[in-house]
Amino acid sequence: MTAFEPYPSADQLHQWRHDFHRHPEIAFEEHRTSARIVELLREADIEVHTGLAGTGVVATIEGTRGPGRTIGLRADIDALAIEEATELEWASTTPGRMHACGHDGHTTMLLGAAWALARNPDFTGKVHFIFQPAEENEGGARVMIEEGLFDLFPMDAVYGLHNWPGMAVGEAAVHSGPSMAAFDVFTLRLSGRGCHAAMPHMGDDVILAGCELVTQLQGLISRERPAHQPAVLSVTQFHGGDAFNVMPGTVELRGTLRCFDPALREYLEKRFREAIQASADFHGLTVELDYQSRYPATINDAEQAAHCAEVLESMPEIQKVHYDLPPCMASEDFAFMLEKCPGAYIWMGNGDSAALHNPGYDFNDALAPLGVAWWQALVKHLLG
Known part of the structure; x- marks a missing residue:
């Protein structure tokens, strides 16, 4: 396979990307971005x-070779509530908002592919370009589906990608099964009788109960999880008390539980609830739990992953394809699309950049033309 003509030019792609980067917008607020x-x-x-989902955009190109299969290509468009610290020429102009995950680059690459394929639609069937809002925490993919994405735009398969810091530009990774974890969050409130700190026997020690619970819950991972099935439980917030000499009546804990296997996810939630209630009963406390199952695991269809691997291996722009990288415990709401439609989600190297969701992160402009070539190559392979 020969390299695709660099259209739009790399300079044009960089201009688009820098414009998106300067004007970041968070979940469901991507009005300028969408426009x-x-x-x-x-x-x-x-x-x-x-x-769709308020700020979502779906574009369609029909091939000139007649009827055939229909595929979807997806990019996320939202930013994060992070204060940028890059001091780049194209840094965010909106305080407290930043494209710290590279969605500005994902959007640019899919736009570039749409331009290139519109100029030369030499394929059968149809391609839908899905520009999805609210990937970060708010499940924009789920909302687009609920509002009729796959009813309005039926697809035989759907594909996504993410830039990957630490992997060289020109390298990619494909998983034949799980690539990203399921994502649950919880807020837990333990309540009892507050009292003077000098007389703890007169009240209920919710601080002690909360501290014990933080350590006890790790037993779900170390002793009740099958050793071959990854999972992680992290308590990320602990709030309680506001005076040196008062035992508070309430503490609140927040955190996240992640794994890949759906049955394990269900089991861990059940045991999580039981462990919390048992601890509350032991200490004579009442418990309130808000447990939310946010994103399912991102699980690639093996056949579609194989198509992606074949295309990547054929591209002169790609020097190496990784098949043995462990799946990531972070999460991705493209998982909702994969639950409804066969597809695959790949990683493409972003080079030696700062980590995702870091104030110093920036999408690598060298990746943009390569991503455009990837999308074109995939379309030609599947529909050509």
């Missing part, structure tokens, strides 16, 4: 549908 995406798509005379 700019629509503007660029229409500039290339591409059919556009707006309004």
Whole structure:
């Protein structure tokens, strides 16, 4: 396979990406971003549908070779509530908002592929370009699906990608099964009788109970999880008390539970609830638990992952394809799309950049043309 003509040019892609980066918008607030995406798509005379999940955009290109399969290509468009610390020329102009996960780059690559394929739609069937809002924590993919994504735009398969810091530009990773973990969050409140710190026997020690619980819950991972099935439980917040000499009446703990296997996820939630109630009963406390199952695990369809691997191996722009990298315990709401439609989610190297969700992170501009070539190559392989 020969390299694709670099259209749009690398300079054009960088201009688009820097513009998105300067104007980051968080979940369901991506109004400027969405409008700019629509503007660029229409500039290339591409059919556009707006309004799914509020700020979502779906563009469609039909191939000139006649009827065939239909595939979806997805990019996330939202930013994070982070104060940028890069001091780059194209740094965020919005205080407290930053493209710290590379969604500005993902959007740019998919736009570039849409422009290139609109210029040369030499394939069968149809391609839907899905620009999805609210990937970070708020489940924009789920909302797009609930509002009719796959009913309005039926697809035989759907594909996504994420840039990957620490992996060299020109390298990629494909998993034949799980690639990202399921994501649950919890808020737990233990309540009892507050009292003077000098007389703890007159009240209920919710601080002690909370501290014990933080350590006891790790037994779910170390002793009740099958050794071959990864899982992680992290208590990330502990709030209680506001005076040196008062035993508080309430403490609140927050955190997250992540794993890959759906049955294990269900079991761990059940045991989590039982462990909390048992601890509360032992200490004579009442317990309130808000447990939310946010994202399912991102699990690639093996056949679609194999298609991705074949395409990557054939691209001169890709020097290495990794098949043995462990799946990541972070989460991705593209998982909702994979629950409804066969597909695959790959990683593409972002080079030696800061980590994702870091104030010093920046998407690597060298990756943009490669991502455009990847999307074109995938379409040609599947529909050509």
